[in-house]
Amino acid sequence: MYLIRRGWRVANRRDTRTVATLVAEIGRDYEESGRGPTRTFFNGGTLPGEHGLVFMEWTDDRIESPYRAGNVLPEDPRGLNGRIRELTTDTWIEFYEVLTPDKAVDLEG
Numbered sequence: 001m002y003l004i005r006r007g008w009r010v011a012n013r014r015d016t017r018t019v020a021t022l023v024a025e026i027g028r029d030y031e032e033s034g035r036g037p038t039r040t041f042f043n044g045g046t047l048p049g050e051h052g053l054v055f056m057e058w059t060d061d062r063i064e065s066p067y068r069a070g071n072v073l074p075e076d077p078r079g080l081n082g083r084i085r086e087l088t089t090d091t092w093i094e095f096y097e098v099l100t101p102d103k104a105v106d107l108e109g
Contacts, residue, residue, distance in 0.1 A: 001098040005057040009090040013052040016044035019087050020054045022080050027056050029074040036060065054088075063095055 008023065010016045020042040027038030038058045045051040066073070076082075097103070 001059055001061055001100055002063055003057060003059050003096040003098050004063070005055055005094040005096070007092050007094065008054045008084065008088045010052040010054060011087055011089045013045050015087045016042050016052050016054060019084055020044075022084050022087075023054050023056045025078075026074075026076075026080050026084075027058075029076070029080075030058075033072055033074040059098060 006023075008019055010019050020040055024038075024040040027040055031038060036058055038056050040054065040056045042054040043049055043051050064071070
């Protein structure tokens with residue numbers, strides 16, 4: 001199992017909650033198209049740490065190319081992706097392998 005995290009750097013910290021809301025809407029669109037649950041989180045400046053960041057994460061059994069045959073991407077009739085691009089300066093994606101009991105090292109042996 002893998003944890004996939006997409007991140008965005010917001011151009012103006014005051015827009016962080018707006019970007020988080022747009023990202024959460026996109027997450028719901030993906031869930032409706034068959035992806036598992038997503039979680040959106042952000043730091044708009046009220047917490048310690050780096051400000052103006054938004055993340056959406058989800059888990060999946062495998063990592064696959066978005067360009068693969070048969071992949072169905074949700075439509076974006078509301079233009080959410082374009083609105084996010086207008087409010088952000090950078091985006092990236094991170095991949096992590098989730099430690100499940102069958103992957104864990106036997107510390108007794």
